Amino acid sequence: MELARKWVQIVIGFLTNGYWAFPFTRTIYQGPLKVVCSPGLNCYSCPASTTYCPIGAIQQLIAGIRFNLGLGQYYLGWYVLGCIGVVGGFLGRMVCGWACPFGFVQEIIHKIPGPKFKIPRILRYVKYIILSVMVILLPLLAVNEFDMGDPWFCKYVCPAGTLEAGLPMLVIQPDLRAAIGHLFFNKLAILIFFVVWSIMASRPFCRVACPLGAFYALFSRVRLVRLRLNREKCTDCGACHQVCPMGVKFNESPNDAECITCMACMERACKYGAISLEVGGLPLHSSPLRKTTKS
Amino acid sequence: MTKHKIRKLPLFTLIFFLLLFMAGVISGEPSRVLEQSRQICLSCIGIG
Numbered sequence A: 001m002e003l004a005r006k007w008v009q010i011v012i013g014f015l016t017n018g019y020w021a022f023p024f025t026r027t028i029y030q031g032p033l034k035v036v037c038s039p040g041l042n043c044y045s046c047p048a049s050t051t052y053c054p055i056g057a058i059q060q061l062i063a064g065i066r067f068n069l070g071l072g073q074y075y076l077g078w079y080v081l082g083c084i085g086v087v088g089g090f091l092g093r094m095v096c097g098w099a100c101p102f103g104f105v106q107e108i109i110h111k112i113p114g115p116k117f118k119i120p121r122i123l124r125y126v127k128y129i130i131l132s133v134m135v136i137l138l139p140l141l142a143v144n145e146f147d148m149g150d151p152w153f154c155k156y157v158c159p160a161g162t163l164e165a166g167l168p169m170l171v172i173q174p175d176l177r178a179a180i181g182h183l184f185f186n187k188l189a190i191l192i193f194f195v196v197w198s199i200m201a202s203r204p205f206c207r208v209a210c211p212l213g214a215f216y217a218l219f220s221r222v223r224l225v226r227l228r229l230n231r232e233k234c235t236d237c238g239a240c241h242q243v244c245p246m247g248v249k250f251n252e253s254p255n256d257a258e259c260i261t262c263m264a265c266m267e268r269a270c271k272y273g274a275i276s277l278e279v280g281g282l283p284l285h286s287s288p289l290r291k292t293t294k295s
Numbered sequence B: 001m002t003k004h005k006i007r008k009l010p011l012f013t014l015i016f017f018l019l020l021f022m023a024g025v026i027s028g029e030p031s032r033v034l035e036q037s038r039q040i041c042l043s044c045i046g047i048g
Helices: A002-016 A054-063 A065-070 A078-091 A094-098 A101-110 A121-141 A152-156 A159-172 A174-179 A182-200 A204-208 A211-217 A239-243 A264-269 B009-026 B029-037
Strands: A225-229 A275-279 A282-286
Touching (some): A002 A094, A002 A101, A054 A078, A054 A211, A078 B029, B009 B029
16 A cells, blocks of 8 residues: 555656656746646646646635725635645545655655654644635735735745745746845745754654645545544554654544544554545445454 | 444535535636746745
């Protein structure tokens, strides 16, 4: 299953970043696929990106709500919210584990040898603050004289944008180098911070700062596809705690908002067949029952 | 034998967001999103 997940991550990474003519055209993809939502955090100013980033798009729409209402245009973000809501309703944070390019990058970085640390669970709430303040409230309320707001998260924080768009654009369009200033260096520092943290901890950006992960986490109890714990078979041995890349204690909190359904607990940890994958309440696949009796 | 109950809440959630998606399509948002995503927002990526 882990191998399958890696392949899915690679294929989706290529599908959402499939415009490889950019070194020759020296610009981003501008075709019709850009109306399709990327399930994961994937900057649409990335030269290779073929889809739109839901967090970037929703911020742009929210930032322009007042201006557009003044023009009689009702662009309230329903299309983008509907897209990620449908994805979230199906998969929830399974997207983070299987389809987010930036999550995949963090997983690769975490394989670099070095000291490994846990992330305090309290920090998980920071991403909800980022979602509500930087993605919704500030773009809506902090407007200029033309009633236009800014995409605060993209502009001041998003390390995925710096990695996938900022740095590549400076390479393919050298003229832009004259325009970089403290804003770029601040974002570069944020990117370096998360890269270094990713070496020491598993998926720190996903767990602490990702607003898209925070949105998908809201679906943890209502999503169609999820892992289920069979209480009768569970021995509370705690083996599932050891393998979880998100720090979830699955036997204590089977609907945890942090669960990215990577299935490591089901495949690699549980010896008692206590964890299964279910779709809408119906089991699809369960952890292999190994030759160990319940103690 | 374990009885499995089909969960209805995910279906209602999906229908709700599908309706939201359709409302967005009807109000012409896809063209606005396409227009935005075809442009490079330099300040959004920390340049300029």
